[in-house]
Amino acid sequence: xxxxxxxxxxxxxxxxxxxxxxxxxxxxxxxxxxxxxxxxxxxxxxxxxxxxxxxxxxxxxxxxxxxxxxxxxxxxxxxxxxxxxxxxxxxxxxxxxxxxxxxxxxxxxxxxxxxxxxxxxxxxxxxxxxxxxxxxxxxxxxxxxxxxxxxxxxxxxxxxxxxxxxxxxxxxxxxxxxxxxxxxxxxxxxxxxxxxxxxxxxxxxxxxxxxxxxxxxxxxxxxxxxxxxxxxxxxxxxxxxxxxxxxxxxxxxxxxxxxxxxxxxxxxxxxxxxxxxxxxxxxxxxxxxxxxxxxxxxxxxxxxxxxxxxxxxxxxxxxxxxxxxxxxxxxxxxxxxxxxxxxxxxxxxxxxxxxxxxxxxxxxxxxxxxxxxxxxxxxxxxxxxxxxxxxxxxxxxxxxxxxxxxxxxxxxxxxxxxxxxxxxxxxxxxxxxxxxxxxxxxxxxxxxxxxxxxxxx
RNA sequence: GUAGCCAUAGCUCAGUUGGUUAGAGUAUCAGAUUGUGAUUCUGAGGGUCGUGGGUUCGAGCCCCAUUGGCUACCCCA
Numbered sequence: 001x002x003x004x005x006x007x008x009x010x011x012x013x014x015x016x017x018x019x020x021x022x023x024x025x026x027x028x029x030x031x032x033x034x035x036x037x038x039x040x041x042x043x044x045x046x047x048x049x050x051x052x053x054x055x056x057x058x059x060x061x062x063x064x065x066x067x068x069x070x071x072x073x074x075x076x077x078x079x080x081x082x083x084x085x086x087x088x089x090x091x092x093x094x095x096x097x098x099x100x101x102x103x104x105x106x107x108x109x110x111x112x113x114x115x116x117x118x119x120x121x122x123x124x125x126x127x128x129x130x131x132x133x134x135x136x137x138x139x140x141x142x143x144x145x146x147x148x149x150x151x152x153x154x155x156x157x158x159x160x161x162x163x164x165x166x167x168x169x170x171x172x173x174x175x176x177x178x179x180x181x182x183x184x185x186x187x188x189x190x191x192x193x194x195x196x197x198x199x200x201x202x203x204x205x206x207x208x209x210x211x212x213x214x215x216x217x218x219x220x221x222x223x224x225x226x227x228x229x230x231x232x233x234x235x236x237x238x239x240x241x242x243x244x245x246x247x248x249x250x251x252x253x254x255x256x257x258x259x260x261x262x263x264x265x266x267x268x269x270x271x272x273x274x275x276x277x278x279x280x281x282x283x284x285x286x287x288x289x290x291x292x293x294x295x296x297x298x299x300x301x302x303x304x305x306x307x308x309x310x311x312x313x314x315x316x317x318x319x320x321x322x323x324x325x326x327x328x329x330x331x332x333x334x335x336x337x338x339x340x341x342x343x344x345x346x347x348x349x350x351x352x353x354x355x356x357x358x359x360x361x362x363x364x365x366x367x368x369x370x371x372x373x374x375x376x377x378x379x380x381x382x383x384x385x386x387x388x389x390x391x392x393x394x395x396x397x398x399x400x401x402x403x404x405x406x407x408x409x410x411x412x413x414x415x416x417x418x419x420x421x422x423x424x425x426x427x428x429x430x431x432x433x434x435x436x437x438x439x440x441x442x443x444x445x446x447x448x449x450x451x452x453x454x455x456x457x
Numbered sequence: 458g459u460a461g462c463c464a465u466a467g468c469u470c471a472g473u474u475g476g477u478u479a480g481a482g483u484a485u486c487a488g489a490u491u492g493u494g495a496u497u498c499u500g501a502g503g504g505u506c507g508u509g510g511g512u513u514c515g516a517g518c519c520c521c522a523u524u525g526g527c528u529a530c531c532c533c534a
């Protein structure tokens with residue numbers, strides 16, 4: 001006997017959980033579809049080479065790799081041995097692993113666009129809702145298998161796409177009752193310009209990583225770490241000024257303009273942010289120049305959604321503009337922008353805030369009692385008729401004590417039971433009992449469906 | 458990958474400075490009740506105390522290792 005268990009960081013979803021998850025997915029899907037996005041699904045696994053190098057060094061480590069089949073075949077044992085040696089040295093070997101579980105939905109999408117560019121009509125708008133896998137150590141709000149909902153537009157440089165994506169976030173969160181979720185935006189070009197202003201464009205990554213941690217470790221530690229990365233006092237000072245920018249969105253914009261003026265990269269970024277700010281309601285988004293985001297491929301606008309402050313949960317969504325993603329697959333000139341919803345974290349947040357509707361269920365409406373061999377034949381016939389009338393129903397499969405059948409109905413929250421016993425059989429009648437009220441009526445068998453239809457409206 | 462906390466019945470947990478036969482609640486099953494469910498009462502099953510070693514006359518309890526879970530770091534949805 002083996003102990004039943006599932007891999008670390010994965011979960012089973014009981015029916016009540018599935019219903020709530022579907023509630024979230026349906027709300028998001030509705031918004032995607034009414035905004036003109038088409039569905040796409042891609043395989044759970046991709047070629048390893050498709051994924052590696054796209055998410056930074058840390059990201060690469062978190063990709064779940066799939067062991068090749070047939071490694072034990074003696075004919076390939078030399079290949080397997082040299083391949084494994086490469087693995088031990090920290091390199092990848094196609095002879096050992098050539099496929100991996102998808103890490104996000106954006107790279108597979110870019111791969112899809114590159115593969116199908118000839119048949120797609122641009123601007124191509126797609127949404128995708130599928131699980132992704134990361135070999136991260138699980139903890140609160142972090143799973144090894146989780147679901148992302150992405151919407152992306154490729155083949156359009158227009159900033160109207162950015163504006164639209166803000167509205168998608170807002171509409172979806174409003175639909176879910178997560179009105180307190182905050183959408184934060186920034187632009188990667190400003191971070192690049194900051195590095196340039198510091199005279200250290202090569203340190204862009206170090207600078208962004210450091211300032212991204214401001215909230216967590218505090219200003220002093222950030223500046224300290226910048227100094228350790230080789231920035232001199234003057235450069236650290238520039239970063240400090242950058243980080244000290246506060247106020248309303250427009251105040252922040254004025255101050256960033258002053259700080260980074262004359263740098264073309266910065267002016268482009270500021271212009272882009274302005275475009276968005278002028279076209280979405282003031283309270284929809286918050287500018288945050290500290291926002292960096294980990295994924296390497298972003299080049300313009302970046303988004304991040306934070307859970308309501310009352311819940312200890314980090315990011316529940318994020319995204320951004322990427323100019324060169326399909327270039328990695330040999331297709332240039334297709335710019336894209338997209339966002340992602342973290343369904344599992346949204347679920348956790350909604351659960352703690354008690355935001356799920358209480359009547360979320362697809363529970364059975366009617367249970368037909370099984371009162372014996374002859375009676376159950378009649379009951380089943382009625383049951384099928386009720387089902388065909390669009391009312392969910394089932395016959396209790398075994399002719400056990402009524403007590404037990406009542407308890408079953410009660411546990412499954414089935415509101416109505418229909419009893420057809422020997423007496424009803426001869427009278428051509430049925431007993432319908434409403435378990436919530438305890439009321440029951442006896443009626444002619446041919447009135448059953450219309451009665452139930454009235455009741456379950 | 459690093460660190461801390463935890464592991465006892467299907468589930469939630471007690472279990473005294475180490476002491477002889479490991480408990481409760483809940484759930485399950487059966488009966489009280491031959492055609493009417495939420496209560497009540499009675500009874501039953503269910504554990505090699507995560508696993509392996511060690512200390513001891515004696516270990517659920519102490520020590521070591523290992524596996525799994527949770528939390529935090531790194532990073533992220």
